[in-house]
Amino acid sequence: MIKTPPYLQPGDTIGIVCPAGYMAAEKAAECIRVLKEEWGYKVKTGKTLGGNSDTYFSGTDEERLIDFQTMLDDDEVKAILCGRGGYGTGRIIDQISFRKFRKNPKWIIGFSDVTVLHSHLYSNYYISSLHAPMAGAFNEAGYINRYVQSLHSALRGVWAKYTCDAHPFNRTGEAIGELVGGNLSLIAHMVGSESDIKTKGRILFLEDVGEYAYNIDRMMYQLKRSGKLKNLAGLVIGGFTDMKDTERPFGKTVYELIQDIVKEYNYPVCFGFPVSHGKENYALKIGAGYKLKVTKNKAILEE
Numbered sequence: 001m002i003k004t005p006p007y008l009q010p011g012d013t014i015g016i017v018c019p020a021g022y023m024a025a026e027k028a029a030e031c032i033r034v035l036k037e038e039w040g041y042k043v044k045t046g047k048t049l050g051g052n053s054d055t056y057f058s059g060t061d062e063e064r065l066i067d068f069q070t071m072l073d074d075d076e077v078k079a080i081l082c083g084r085g086g087y088g089t090g091r092i093i094d095q096i097s098f099r100k101f102r103k104n105p106k107w108i109i110g111f112s113d114v115t116v117l118h119s120h121l122y123s124n125y126y127i128s129s130l131h132a133p134m135a136g137a138f139n140e141a142g143y144i145n146r147y148v149q150s151l152h153s154a155l156r157g158v159w160a161k162y163t164c165d166a167h168p169f170n171r172t173g174e175a176i177g178e179l180v181g182g183n184l185s186l187i188a189h190m191v192g193s194e195s196d197i198k199t200k201g202r203i204l205f206l207e208d209v210g211e212y213a214y215n216i217d218r219m220m221y222q223l224k225r226s227g228k229l230k231n232l233a234g235l236v237i238g239g240f241t242d243m244k245d246t247e248r249p250f251g252k253t254v255y256e257l258i259q260d261i262v263k264e265y266n267y268p269v270c271f272g273f274p275v276s277h278g279k280e281n282y283a284l285k286i287g288a289g290y291k292l293k294v295t296k297n298k299a300i301l302e303e
Helices: 025-038 061-073 089-095 099-103 112-125 146-155 184-189 213-225 254-261
Strands: 013-017 042-045 077-082 107-110 129-131 161-165 173-183 203-209 234-241 269-271 284-286 289-294 298-302
Touching (some): 061 077, 061 089, 107 112, 112 173, 112 184, 184 203, 234 254, 269 289
Parallel strands (some): 234 269
């Protein structure tokens, strides 16, 4: 059975770190204010938030590793919110010690590059985590919006029930299974590694940003050839934002190529679910049990 970290109580401490890309400290100011003043938590910031770095990363591999490890082992910290994603978590994941964390897990929160952490925790230790908005979302969408509020609800233990409009590519049906997934690029690149995602009998969700159509096709075929799509309980396709095409067109939209790749399977498929790199990004608990119901009129994903 999946191990669920304790839900947060008022006065609990949330740590903020940047295990991958650089984030200016001022960009997390609104998030910190809301966490403290509106949601009633304490906040502890790591050295990598606004870290002294002249590169793409929030610090050297060693600095990012130490910062994340410190938050992971800090008994006072009950949840770790990643400031942003980008790239870099895969460079340090194999050096992180989860020995203490396994005994007393806490919520790891984020998306994009944080998919590496979600998959690693689930596949190796069977511990749940939160694929959810990060610090920047509090600026971009405002904390009142439903997607940032879904993070607050998840942290408090409120079970989720999300509904989205029907899509012409949807395949109707019902599925029950543990929810796994995240950023397609990371999931494809983790195949064969210690962080490889487990998908058999699970509900898989996928999203991505800024990719060429042919590259989405290539990564989806990587999942198909490695058996990740064959025995799913259900499939949820989120937002594929800021997609690009080559000068000579690929010939299909991202949703069209995904539909074609999974057409031979008979599990329910939902397209257009609000999980993405955009503002529409509901909090989802990795490893938790969910029910996916896809009808002609709508799709529902609920714990």
